[in-house]
Amino acid sequence: MKSYLQLKNEGGRVAIVGTGQTKFEARIPGMTYYELAFQAAKNALADANIEPGMIDSVVYGIYNDLFERQIMPDTYIHDYLGMYGKPGTRITTGGATGGYAFRAAYADVASGLSDIAMVVGVEKAQDCYDWAQGKTTPEVLKSIAYSADMTWEFPLGVSAASSYAVLASAHMKKYGTTEEQAAMVSVKNHGNALNNPFAQSPMRITVDDVMSSRIISYPFKLLDSSLYTEGAYVLIIMNEKKVREIGVKDPVWVKGIGSSNDKSFTGLRSSIDKLGKFGDIADLRNHYKAAEEAYRMAGISNPRKEIDVAELHDAFSFTEIQAYEAMGFCERGKGGLFVEEGTASMGGDLPVSPSGGLLGAGHAVGATGVMQIGEIANQIRHKAGRRQIEIRNNNGLAHSIGGPGSSYCTVTILGGN
Amino acid sequence: MRESTKKAKEVLGRELKSRPLESLIDDMILKKITGNPSVLESEKYFEVPDKMVMFYKYSYGQQSRFFKELKDNAALYGARCRKCGIVYFPPRAQCSECYSDTEWTPVSNEGVVVSSTTVWYTTSEFFDRTPYAVGYVRPTDANTAMLQRIDLKGREFIEPGEKVIAVFKRERFGTVSDFWYEIKE
Numbered sequence: 242m243k244s245y246l247q248l249k250n251e252g253g254r255v256a257i258v259g260t261g262q263t264k265f266e267a268r269i270p271g272m273t274y275y276e277l278a279f280q281a282a283k284n285a286l287a288d289a290n291i292e293p294g295m296i297d298s299v300v301y302g303i304y305n306d307l308f309e310r311q312i313m314p315d316t317y318i319h320d321y322l323g324m325y326g327k328p329g330t331r332i333t334t335g336g337a338t339g340g341y342a343f344r345a346a347y348a349d350v351a352s353g354l355s356d357i358a359m360v361v362g363v364e365k366a367q368d369c370y371d372w373a374q375g376k377t378t379p380e381v382l383k384s385i386a387y388s389a390d391m392t393w394e395f396p397l398g399v400s401a402a403s404s405y406a407v408l409a410s411a412h413m414k415k416y417g418t419t420e421e422q423a424a425m426v427s428v429k430n431h432g433n434a435l436n437n438p439f440a441q442s443p444m445r446i447t448v449d450d451v452m453s454s455r456i457i458s459y460p461f462k463l464l465d466s467s468l469y470t471e472g473a474y475v476l477i478i479m480n481e482k483k484v485r486e487i488g489v490k491d492p493v494w495v496k497g498i499g500s501s502n503d504k505s506f507t508g509l510r511s512s513i514d515k516l517g518k519f520g521d522i523a524d525l526r527n528h529y530k531a532a533e534e535a536y537r538m539a540g541i542s543n544p545r546k547e548i549d550v551a552e553l554h555d556a557f558s559f560t561e562i563q564a565y566e567a568m569g570f571c572e573r574g575k576g577g578l579f580v581e582e583g584t585a586s587m588g589g590d591l592p593v594s595p596s597g598g599l600l601g602a603g604h605a606v607g608a609t610g611v612m613q614i615g616e617i618a619n620q621i622r623h624k625a626g627r628r629q630i631e632i633r634n635n636n637g638l639a640h641s642i643g644g645p646g647s648s649y650c651t652v653t654i655l656g657g658n
Numbered sequence: 659m660r661e662s663t664k665k666a667k668e669v670l671g672r673e674l675k676s677r678p679l680e681s682l683i684d685d686m687i688l689k690k691i692t693g694n695p696s697v698l699e700s701e702k703y704f705e706v707p708d709k710m711v712m713f714y715k716y717s718y719g720q721q722s723r724f725f726k727e728l729k730d731n732a733a734l735y736g737a738r739c740r741k742c743g744i745v746y747f748p749p750r751a752q753c754s755e756c757y758s759d760t761e762w763t764p765v766s767n768e769g770v771v772v773s774s775t776t777v778w779y780t781t782s783e784f785f786d787r788t789p790y791a792v793g794y795v796r797p798t799d800a801n802t803a804m805l806q807r808i809d810l811k812g813r814e815f816i817e818p819g820e821k822v823i824a825v826f827k828r829e830r831f832g833t834v835s836d837f838w839y840e841i842k843e
């Protein structure tokens with residue numbers, strides 16, 4: 242792995258130069274997935290001030306074919322965006338789809354295969370419809386449940402929530418994390434979303450509201466859980482040579498990327514296997530590994546002091562607490578205390594998820610990780626509007642995770658000039 | 659008529675032996691729409707009922723022995739790596755740590771809950787069984803844990819660390835839901 246410093250010395254860096262999105266909403270029945278992608282791409286190209294013809298390649302982040310009701314949806318978006326003639330590929334890695342799509346596009350540009358690439362994260366979700374129940378949600382859950390191993394886990398009646406809830410239960414048992422502490426994450430992120438005009442669930446709520454909302458999968462309650470969202474988010478990235486050539490004023494450099502996948506058969510995770518030094522089922526071991534790698538590339542030795550702002554993947558409130566620890570924002574087992582002390586709040590020392598995260602801004606799966614990277618890019622270049630964080634050390638972090646038991650993880654570190 | 663066209667016509671006549679299963683679902687959906695025409699909001703956008711349906715018969719491959727023992731003998735089997743000795747449960751034919759073959763080995767019906775959750779909301783297929791607990795259970799003589807149902811017996815939650823014992827359905831089909839765990843009193 243080349244360090245950021247080395248890339249900087251060689252002039253081999255890659256920058257984010259444009260972001261664009263649609264509003265994140267529960268359902269957008271007036272637009273197809275390619276129309277959503279088009280709107281976000283148009284906004285991103287305008288923000289980057291470049292023409293569609295200048296794009297060399299596109300990476301699509303689209304999670305679930307059953308959501309889109311379309312196998313190979315990327316190929317139709319590629320056509321709709323007028324990208325025919327250029328290479329286009331799709332990444333699908335569960336909730337981490339957006340983060341991994343960004344990684345693939347980064348590799349495209351950093352390798353020299355492309356000068357300018359576009360990352361298109363898009364998702365429909367609520368076209369799924371259970372005709373027998375006359376409802377959307379059970380069918381949305383079903384389309385996700387099909388990602389459980391068909392032989393050993395699907396027949397038992399598992400869901401995305403249950404898959405992450407067992408990790409949370411283990412964390413509670415091992416470290417004494419409480420449901421109230423998790424509720425604080427939900428209060429914070431729903432509140433942060435009030436400053437995000439594109440957010441799905443801006444809400445002023447209390448810990449009591451969260452605690453008294455109905456249980457979905459213990460210890461997760463309804464307000465601990467992100468909702469299903471439709472929307473698109475697009476990033477334009479380019480190599481350092483193009484940045485100079487075009488004269489981009491506020492490029493946001495990719496300083497570090499670290500990625501790691503843990504065992505998807507969660508029960509196989511043990512403290513004596515190859516990720517054992519990072520812990521067991523209670524710890525997001527691959528998140529520790531991904532962060533460690535991203536920090537090494539970026540040259541960050543004390544993340545708690547050096548990271549100004551982070552976007553963490555709070556599909557469930559407990560997961561954000563576990564992620565504080567894995568990202569090195571606090572000591573192992575002290576994630577609950579970290580949110581309790583207010584460090585992660587907007588006025589705190591290390592604000593987490595100013596966008597509102599998945600709980601507040603919404604979880605348009607393939608677009609989510611792209612949105613969170615875009616949020617950090619806009620924070621770094623002081624374009625975050627009402628939710629702007631003070632940037633002191635020029636470092637922001639975006640975390641993208643997914644899969645059974647959070648088996649996928651990729652971490653991105655961004656910084657300005 | 660060309661020979662190839664004749665052959666195609668011949669096949670056409672005998673290919674479909676019965677009504678396609680999808681049409682049963684179509685009938686059901688059509689009935690729903692007749693009862694509720696408001697699903698088509700053509701003023702703002704045009705919305706149509708649809709489905710993606712696939713049917714399968716898939717193979718357990720080299721994992722089949724586990725299901726045969728479960729179905730025929732109400733016995734739980736794991737797999738021990740011939741080289742590094744890890745006992746996998748659920749079993750796998752090859753060791754993912756050292757790439758050696760494994761051998762079948764019976765594992766204890768007694769185990770420990772590694773972690774669990776109580777499911778209150780889920781897909782339609784399992785909704786009538788809620789609330790139920792699922793959790794990872796490690797048999798006392800295995801190195802890894804398998805997801806399984808754990809009987810709540812009136813509790814709200816099954817604590818990690820609880821000792822459990824496997825219970826087998828009387829009628830078994832060769833699926834993972836042929837057994838479950840109960841708290842060992």
Ligand SMILES: [Zn+2]
Pocket residue numbers: 739740741742743744753754755756757758
């Ligand atoms: Zn082995």
